[in-house]
Amino acid sequence: MGLKLENVSYKYEQGTAMEVAALDNVSVEIPDGQFIGLIGHTGSGKSTFVQMLNGLLRATQGHVYYDGEDIDGENFDRKGLRANVGLVFQYPEHQLFETDVVADVMFGPRNLGLSEEECRARALEALNAVGMPERFYEQSPFDLSGGQKRRAAIAGVLAMHPKVLVLDEPTAGLDPKGRDEILELISAMHRERRMTILLVSHSMEDVARYVDRIMVMNHGKLIFDDAPRGVFAHYRELEEIGLAAPQMTYIMQYLKEKGMPVRTDVLTVEEAAAEILQYV
Numbered sequence: 001m002g003l004k005l006e007n008v009s010y011k012y013e014q015g016t017a018m019e020v021a022a023l024d025n026v027s028v029e030i031p032d033g034q035f036i037g038l039i040g041h042t043g044s045g046k047s048t049f050v051q052m053l054n055g056l057l058r059a060t061q062g063h064v065y066y067d068g069e070d071i072d073g074e075n076f077d078r079k080g081l082r083a084n085v086g087l088v089f090q091y092p093e094h095q096l097f098e099t100d101v102v103a104d105v106m107f108g109p110r111n112l113g114l115s116e117e118e119c120r121a122r123a124l125e126a127l128n129a130v131g132m133p134e135r136f137y138e139q140s141p142f143d144l145s146g147g148q149k150r151r152a153a154i155a156g157v158l159a160m161h162p163k164v165l166v167l168d169e170p171t172a173g174l175d176p177k178g179r180d181e182i183l184e185l186i187s188a189m190h191r192e193r194r195m196t197i198l199l200v201s202h203s204m205e206d207v208a209r210y211v212d213r214i215m216v217m218n219h220g221k222l223i224f225d226d227a228p229r230g231v232f233a234h235y236r237e238l239e240e241i242g243l244a245a246p247q248m249t250y251i252m253q254y255l256k257e258k259g260m261p262v263r264t265d266v267l268t269v270e271e272a273a274a275e276i277l278q279y280v
Helices: 045-051 078-083 101-111 117-127 146-158 177-191 202-210 228-232 235-240 245-259 270-279
Strands: 003-012 020-030 035-039 063-064 083-088 164-168 196-200 211-218 221-226
Touching: 003 035, 020 164, 035 083, 035 202, 045 083, 045 196, 063 221, 083 146, 083 196, 083 245, 101 117, 101 146, 101 270, 117 146, 117 228, 146 164, 146 177, 164 177, 164 202, 177 196, 177 202, 196 202, 202 228, 211 228, 221 228, 235 245
Parallel strands: 035 196, 035 211, 083 164, 164 196
Antiparallel strands: 003 020, 003 063, 211 221
């Protein structure tokens, strides 16, 4: 059944002179198995939105449902929710704290009350799934590279066996090779495990290439919610709120204006090359 937000608003410092509305009457459904991109300029409400999904923040107004149950209900299992809806923060060092990588990944399963044997089995399974070399298993997580820290942080969430994986800017600060590796890893998890994935990103190229659906936020409101081609067709409106379309969209638009009868809803280099070659 997935997740559902119904007329959700959230205010920081509510009732004070510093009150700020981070979410404003947001209603949206996230069904099982989708790969969704969430985009918006800094301060648009993206991080607040994702923290609503596993109960880290409680709605000032409205309701959040998981599999049809109100997560703020009196008897709702919030611990179970956080096992099922895993959140990887933008800076993985905020989630890493144990003496070695395996112990860090075991932390989540231990909180579920599992045996040490099961916790270790889940940790090794998750580390293998994210492609972490065994030579790093006994190292301090703080000695890892940026990309390896991301893998360890993702493994720590995967070890909980979540149904939903939420990633807040998982490639921030990585070099191009590291970024591509992490995105390919996430895409493979979606294909192979059919997990629901919500990817928060500033890269239009990344969301265009990988996701099935894009949600766009601006000043706490959800202003677009569509397939990538549908969202990026509004590239002028996106520019007005500080965003943009993938570079290929602009290139194809330019060629169209110069008289080449090409499609302008192209999003990737591969699509653009195939389209242009038809007319060369």
